[in-house]
Structures are given as C-alpha cells and as structure tokens.
Amino acid sequence: MTDTLTPSPAPTPAAAGGNLANPLAARDHARSMGSTVVETMPVLPPKADDLPEGVDPADLVWEETIAAGGYATRVLARGTRLRLIDTRGDACAGLQVFNAAMPTERLNVADTVKVQWNAYLGAGKLLLSDMGRVLLSIVEDDAGTHDCFAGTSNAASNAAKYGEGRNSGACPNGRDRFLLGAAKHGLTRRDVHPCINLFKGTRIEEDGTITPLVGPFAPTRQVLLRAEMDVIVVIANVPHVLDPRAEYSVTPLRATAWRGPATLGNDPIRNATPEGLRAFLNVEDYFRR
DSSP: OOGGGOOOOOOOHHHHTSOTTSHHHHHHHHHHGGGOOOSSSBOSSOOOSOOOTTOOGGGEEEEEEEOTTOEEEEEEOTTOEEEEEESSSOOOEEEEEEESSOTTSBBOHHHHHHHTTOSSOOTTOEEEBTTSOEEEEEEEESOOOEESSSOOOOHHHHHHHHSOOOTTSSSOOHHHHHHHHHHTTTOOGGGOOOOEEESOEEEEOTTSOEEEEOOOOOTTEEEEEEESSOEEEEEEEOOOTTOOOSSOOOOOEEEEEEOOOOOOTTOTTTTSSHHHHHHHHHHHHHHTO
16 A cells, blocks of 8 residues: 555644534534544545556455454455455454355354365365355465464453453454444344454364464465355454463454456366365355346
8 A cells, every 4th residue: 555544643623623612613623534544444435556467446345454453344245356464464354254145144164174174274265154155265375374263352351361351442352343343234242153363373283282373474464365155244353362472462454355256167266176166056056046
C-alpha cells in the first residue's frame, strides 16, 4: 500500500469547533474527522497498488488492515480470491467460515483434517464444511505455519494469562471477537464454532504434546485463499491461545479480496486427490440446483 494506509493527525476538538458540549460543535468535529486515515481500517472504495498481475482493479471488493486484537468479516462470492498478509510477522488470523446462503453449514476442522489425511495446512489444501463441501481452498502459501488443533482464546483464558480478556478491554479474546463478527450476519453465540489459525502454527510431537510455532516471523508472509462457495468469513486477529509470551503479542493483518472465476473442472487443486475431488463434486452438485 502507499498513502492509503498513512496515518493522518486527527483534528483536536478546539480546532474542530471548541466546546463539544455544543451539539453543533460536536457535529462539526465529527465531520472534520471524515478524511482521517489510520492504518487499521477498511479502505473505501477498495484500493490497492499491489494486486497480482492480471487482476483488474475494478474487481477489488475488500481492502482492510485488521488491528492487533481486532476482527473483520465479509461475505465473499464464489470464485473470490482472499489474500491475507502478516504485515509485521506477528499476526494470527483465526478464521471461521459459513455458507452464506445457509449458515448452519460451516467450517468443520475435524473433517478438514481427517478427509485430507493431513493436519497441516498449506498450498493445495481445502477447508471443508460439515456437509462435505469445500468452502475455501488454499491456492498459495509462503507462511507454512498454521494450526488446526488449538482453537482460540476466550475471556477466561485471557483473564488468567493477561489479567483481563473483555471485548472492551486491552486484551480482547478470540471467541468474543468471533461473536461480534458473526452477529453482523444475524448469527449468535451458538454459531461460533472451532476455528483454524493462519500464520501461527502447532506441531504434534510423538508423545502427543502440542508445540506452538508462534514466531514472531519475517514480515509480509502471505496466504491466498479461493472461495469455492458463497461464504461468510470472520477473522479474529488475536494472540494464539498457546503463545507462551506473557504480554499480549499480536500485530496487524491485511486482507485483500478480488472477484475471480469459479473453479474449473481441470483445476489441479480440485483434482489433486480423490477425497478433494469428491468435496468439489459436492459443491458443483449444490450449485446445480
């Protein structure tokens, strides 16, 4: 990004009209903030100067940098590409995914692991629903550290580790961040389901213990996802629940999405394994109705 994400100094109340107890002064102050740009905010209309070659800027549908401890959500149409960038090397993209047309169908981490005979996500892997369909596929990945085991934090775990974990506090937790994102689509607490974590990994040792792989890592690692259905994506950018550091450690996460074609029959990811092909066939049958 260029100047799109360059912070601008906010006008002071005095410069904006003096006493904010005066409704008209408060209005003028609020309006004066309209051109303020900070790093962690959606860019409207979406704009990015680093789209992949061949991507028409007119197809850009989402550009946002998600704050440390923040969350974001978006409805993505089938075929949309979603690029996530760990801008400073310490982001943790907790990810939940729903079928946008029928949110009772959602990401199933257990099926994602067992159907693919693999618990370590990377390029070519699929994120599967609880109805045997592909929600997202991983097209590109230069991070290599992701997690299907640990889930995310909650208010109690953050309170025990950091002293507090409220949504409105300094150390918000992942589960409540997911709840805020889900609520924007009419979903409730019971819809918040187990997540996967991108950019922060885990490794299962021979004795069954879980070793967290949480960095910090080199900045600007990327993951490119492809929506195989119309999906609701909810992202919580909070510290990994197994991060051993005593401080609340997480940095901003950038999300960029653009329109693209639905997966074709000769796609190499679609045809890589019999199990994956079956999941894609289930998607194609769903859209055939």
